[in-house]
Amino acid sequence: MSNPSDWATKDYYKTLGVKKDASAADIKKAYRKLARDNHPDSHPGDTAAEERFKEVSEAYSVLGSAEKRKEYDEQRSLFGQFKGGFPGGGGGFPGGGGGGTTMNDFDLSDLLGGIFGGGGGRGGRRRQPQPRRGEDLESEATITFQQSVDGATLPLRLTSDEACPTCHGTGAEPGTVPKVCPKCQGSGMQTGTSGGVFAMTEPCSQCRGRGLIVEHPCATCSGSGRAPSSRTIQVKVPAGVKDGQRIKLKGKGGKGDAGAPNGDLFLVVHVEQHPLFGRKGSDLTITVPVAFDEAALGAQISVPTLDGPPVKIKVPAGTPTGRTFRARGKGGTTKSGERGDLLVTIEVQVPRELSEEQRAAVESYRVARGSEDPRAKLFDAVKG
Known part of the structure; x- marks a missing residue:
């Protein structure tokens, strides 16, 4: 699994043999060829091919994602500005003595961690909880035939998991903070192979995609950061709704964490039959x-x-x-x-x-x- 703090020192474009402005299709094509040529199943016992396969898979796990690729390019660009060291440091960082402190001697997570989500730097520094979109909810409502013709506004009681009121969504006991997951370095994702040619990127098995490990779980939510919450909302059912119709109400679902958007509400409407119409x-x-x-x-x-x-x-x-x-x-x-x-x-x-x-x-x-x-x-x- 690629560590964001190592991105600045790794040229994934070179690993895949593509230019920096290569299209997503070209990147995928190059990855497939290299993965096929170096797959361990085709080279049993060849440690060099196996290592090459891992490098190719790691490169594609970043460049194959538009979001990660953008972050990687920004981090590489920032690294390039300081590649020769800071001014006044003899080609290195100030205070490094002699030839100064070089980039290789410096923990990149200390320099870039604050820019790219807090990193997993030394000492398990605090990382803010990742924004989590509210969950989508489903509910049902029964209306009269008259209401289906004219439309209606209905009170609807919903129960959903929202940010825990005790820990405010961190999942940690008040007075403590979660630690950055050591397995995925806070990214929440891990890369592996499914026995075939392609590498699979999936949520980290240790932190379950959160990027954080809670050592002292909150007693209210048991470390999940979420707790059941009930509320009543007013739902507008449009005129002309049919029996069994599924209506999407954007933003009426569970509340998001850390500024993330709310989920959506999917309402299935049942219409009572009329004796005449x-x-x-x-x-x-x-x-x-x-x-x-x-x-x-x-x-x-x-x-x-x-x-x-x-x-x-x-x-x-x-x-x-x-x-x-x-x-x-x-x-x-x-x-x-x-x-x-x-x-x-x-x-x-x-x-x-x-x-x-x-x-x-x-x-x-x-x-x-x-x-x-x-x-x-x-x-x-x-x-x-």
């Missing part, structure tokens, strides 16, 4: 029963709306079951704040029981209809 986009739907004579002779019917007075619908003579009429502006709220339409579907009712008078009227209709077969066209279609 359905949804089709921003339009509402309703099925309305009409009598046989209304459908046959025509009629003007009154249809209920979700949140207003009834609307009148003109049913023309000869309207069949399944025909849909549109009442404009009587539907749900759209994203622009306008209203959708109400789609009214006609369902012609056939009475289960008839009075003597009704039966006589239907019998008269049957006689008047004659022998015309309404299904004759079906058989004509089959034949032809």
